[in-house]
Amino acid sequence: MGNLNDYKNIWVFIETECGKAKNVGYELLSVAKPLAQQKGCPLVAVVIGKDIEGVAKDAICYGADSAIIVDGPEYEYYTTDAFAKALTGLVEKYKPETLMLGATNNGRDLGPRVSCRLKTGLTADCTAIDIDEETGNIAWTRPTFGGNLMAVIMCPGHRPQMGTVRPGVFKKPAYEKSRTGEVIREEIHTAEEEIRTMLKERVNEVAEAVNLEEAEIIVSGGRGMGSAENFKLLEELAAELGATVGCSRAAVDAGWMPHAHQVGQSGKTVAPKLYFAVGISGAIQHLAGIAGSDTIIAVNKDPDAPIFEVADYGIVGNLNEVVPALIEAFKARKA
Amino acid sequence: MNICVCMKQVPDTNEIKVDPVTHTLVRAGVPSIVNSFDTYAQEVGVRLKEKSGGKLIVLSMGPEQAKEAVKSCLAVGADAGYLISSRSFGGSDTLATSYILSQAIRAVEEKEGLKFDLILCGKQATDGDTAQVGPEIAEHLDLPQITYALDILEENGEILVKREYDAGYDMISTKLPAVITVVKLPYEPRYPTIKSKMAAKKKEIPVLTEADLPSIDLTLCGLNGSPTRVKKTFTPVREKNGVKLEGMEPTDAAKEVVKLLDDAKLL
Numbered sequence: 001m002g003n004l005n006d007y008k009n010i011w012v013f014i015e016t017e018c019g020k021a022k023n024v025g026y027e028l029l030s031v032a033k034p035l036a037q038q039k040g041c042p043l044v045a046v047v048i049g050k051d052i053e054g055v056a057k058d059a060i061c062y063g064a065d066s067a068i069i070v071d072g073p074e075y076e077y078y079t080t081d082a083f084a085k086a087l088t089g090l091v092e093k094y095k096p097e098t099l100m101l102g103a104t105n106n107g108r109d110l111g112p113r114v115s116c117r118l119k120t121g122l123t124a125d126c127t128a129i130d131i132d133e134e135t136g137n138i139a140w141t142r143p144t145f146g147g148n149l150m151a152v153i154m155c156p157g158h159r160p161q162m163g164t165v166r167p168g169v170f171k172k173p174a175y176e177k178s179r180t181g182e183v184i185r186e187e188i189h190t191a192e193e194e195i196r197t198m199l200k201e202r203v204n205e206v207a208e209a210v211n212l213e214e215a216e217i218i219v220s221g222g223r224g225m226g227s228a229e230n231f232k233l234l235e236e237l238a239a240e241l242g243a244t245v246g247c248s249r250a251a252v253d254a255g256w257m258p259h260a261h262q263v264g265q266s267g268k269t270v271a272p273k274l275y276f277a278v279g280i281s282g283a284i285q286h287l288a289g290i291a292g293s294d295t296i297i298a299v300n301k302d303p304d305a306p307i308f309e310v311a312d313y314g315i316v317g318n319l320n321e322v323v324p325a326l327i328e329a330f331k332a333r334k335a
Numbered sequence: 336m337n338i339c340v341c342m343k344q345v346p347d348t349n350e351i352k353v354d355p356v357t358h359t360l361v362r363a364g365v366p367s368i369v370n371s372f373d374t375y376a377q378e379v380g381v382r383l384k385e386k387s388g389g390k391l392i393v394l395s396m397g398p399e400q401a402k403e404a405v406k407s408c409l410a411v412g413a414d415a416g417y418l419i420s421s422r423s424f425g426g427s428d429t430l431a432t433s434y435i436l437s438q439a440i441r442a443v444e445e446k447e448g449l450k451f452d453l454i455l456c457g458k459q460a461t462d463g464d465t466a467q468v469g470p471e472i473a474e475h476l477d478l479p480q481i482t483y484a485l486d487i488l489e490e491n492g493e494i495l496v497k498r499e500y501d502a503g504y505d506m507i508s509t510k511l512p513a514v515i516t517v518v519k520l521p522y523e524p525r526y527p528t529i530k531s532k533m534a535a536k537k538k539e540i541p542v543l544t545e546a547d548l549p550s551i552d553l554t555l556c557g558l559n560g561s562p563t564r565v566k567k568t569f570t571p572v573r574e575k576n577g578v579k580l581e582g583m584e585p586t587d588a589a590k591e592v593v594k595l596l597d598d599a600k601l602l
Binding site: 080081084105108109111112113115116117119120121122123124125132139143144145146147148149150151152153154155156157158196197198199200201202203204205206208209210211258259260265266273274283284285291294295296297303308309310311312313314315316317318321322324325326328329330332333 | 346348351353360371372428429430433458461462463464465466467469470473474475479481482483485495498499500501502503504505506507508509510513518519561562563564565566567568569570571578579580581582583585586588589592593595596597599601602
C-alpha cells in the first residue's frame with residue numbers, strides 16, 4: 001500500500017459510451033468540488049473511451065481542474081477487462097486519494113473489479129459524501145436493507161477511498177465555457193486477447209434509450225394499469241409533461257412493458273423531481289427504487305395502498321378517469 | 336457444465352419494520368430467506384445443468400442457521416451444498432467476503448474433483464445491496480465477469496448472456512470459466528416438491544472453516560482483511576404529511592393536484 005500520504009487529489013470517473021458522456025459523471029463533479037476545495041486539492045476528471053477529448057474539455061467546464069484521458073478504439077463500448085486495466089493503471093501511476101464513479105450498471109461492474117485489484121475499500125450506491133471532521137477520511141452515506149437503513153462507511157487505512165454514487169442524486173453543475181485546464185493523454189492499450197467478453201449484439205427493445213436514472217419527471221404504471229393498452233394513457237400524460245415512462249415489476253411480469261422501463265430493486269433506482277405512481281400499490285422493492293424522488297404523486301383505487309404512505313399528493317380513484325383528467329388539467333395549465 | 340452458485344441467506348426485507356420510537360430496525364422475528372436474486376442464479380444454473388449435464392454446487396457464507404438456506408437450494412435442483420463458516424470470517428466486508436468465497440470455490444473444486452465452468456451469483460444481496468461480491472470473486476480468481484444478466488443461454492458449450500441495457504439488452508459472449516451475476520429471469524424459480532424438500536432436509540451440509548481452505552491467508556479475512564468500516568447507521572426520516580384526495584370527482588381531484596403542485600412551485 002505504501003504511505004497513505006502519497007495519495008493525493010480527488011478523481012471523478014466520467015463514464016462514456018461511443019464518445020458520449022453519461023450525465024452522472026458531471027453530477028459527481030458537483031459533489032466532489034466542495035470536497036476538493038475543503039482538502040485544498042485539485043479535482044481531476046478521468047475519461048476512458050473513444051474520441052473523448054471533447055468530454056474531457058466539457059468536464060473541465062463543469063468544474064474539473066484537469067482531466068486524464070485514455071482514448072482508444074477498444075474503449076468505444078464498455079468491457080470489464082479493458083476498463084479495469086486502464087483505470088487501475090491510472091490509479092497506480094497517479095495515486096489519487098479518492099475515486100468516485102457513477103452507480104450505473106457499468107460503474108457498479110467496474111468499481112468492485114478495480115477496488116479489489118487495488119485491495120482497497122469501495123462503498124456502493126452513495127447518496128451523500130462528506131469529509132469526516134475527526135480523521136479527514138471521506139464519509140460515504142448509503143442506503144441498505146432496501147432503503148430501510150442508512151449506513152456511513154469509511155475506508156481509514158487504504159487508498160484510494162472509492163465509492164459509487166447514484167445518478168440523479170446531485171445536480172449537474174453549471175457549464176462555464178471559459179474554464180480551462182490541462183488534459184493529459186495516457187497511452188494504455190488493451191489487446192483484443194486480453195478482453196475475455198464480447199458484445200455480440202445490442203437489442204433495442206424501445207425506440208429510444210430509456211433514461212430513467214436521469215429523468216426529471218417519471219410517470220410509472222403498475223399492476224393496476226390492467227393492460228398494455230392502458231399504458232398509452234401514461235404515455236400521453238408523459239408526453240404532456242416531458243416525462244419518461246416507468247413501470248413496476250408487476251407490469252413487466254405481465255408482459256405489458258419491457259424490462260428497460262422497470263423501476264425498483266430489480267430495475268432502476270430513480271431520483272426524479274416528480275414521480276407519478278399510477279396503479280402501483282407500493283411494494284417495498286418498488287419504494288426502494290423511488291426513495292430518491294423529490295415529490296411523489298400517487299393514483300390508486302385502493303385508499304389503503306402503501307404507496308399513499310410515501311406520496312406527497314394522492315388521488316384515490318379509478319386511473320382510467322383520473323389520468324385523462326390529469327392530462328386535461330396539465331393542458332389547461334399550459335394554455 | 337459444472338456450476339457453482341454463491342448464495343446468501345438474508346432477512347426478508349419485506350418484513351422489516353422500523354421501530355417508531357427508537358428509529359432502529361426491528362429484526363426480531365423477521366424470517367430468513369434465500370436472497371431473491373440468488374434464487375434466479377440458482378434457477379438458471381439448474382436449467383443449464385439439466386441441459387448440458389454436470390453438477391451444480393451451492394456455497395454460502397454465514398452462521399450455522401444458513402444451512403437451512405443451503406438445504407432449500409438442494410430442494411430445487413442443487414446437487415450439493417457447503418456452508419462456509421468460522422469466527423475468523425466474521426465482520427468481513429465485501430473484499431474479505433469475496434476473498435474467502437474465492438478460496439472456498441477452489442477448495443470445493445478440489446474436494447469434488449471438478450472444475451467449475453460458471454460461477455453464478457445474484458446481482459446483489461437484498462440486505463447489503465452492494466452488488467460487489469460477484470465482481471470481486473471474479474477478480475480474486477482472475478476470471479471474466481458479466482453483471483446484470485437477464486438470462487444465460489448455452490449452445491454447444493458456448494455461453495451467451497443477455498445483459499441489461501438502458502434501451503433493451505446486450506448479448507455478450509464470454510470465455511469460460513466466468514462469473515455471472517443475475518438480476519432477473521424471463522421465468523420464475525421452481526418450487527420444491529414435498530419429496531424434494533424431505534430429501535434435502537436429510538442431507539448433511541458440510542461446513543468449511545479455515546482448516547478446509549489450505550491456501551487461505553487469515554490476515555485477509557474478517558475485520559482485519561476489511562478496508563471499510565461502518566462508522567454509524569441510522570434510519571432515514573420519512574415524515575410525510577401527504578395530501579390524499581378521496582371521494583372527489585376525478586376532474587376536480589386532478590385540478591386540485593395540479594394547483595397544489597403549482598402552488599408548491601414543483602412544475
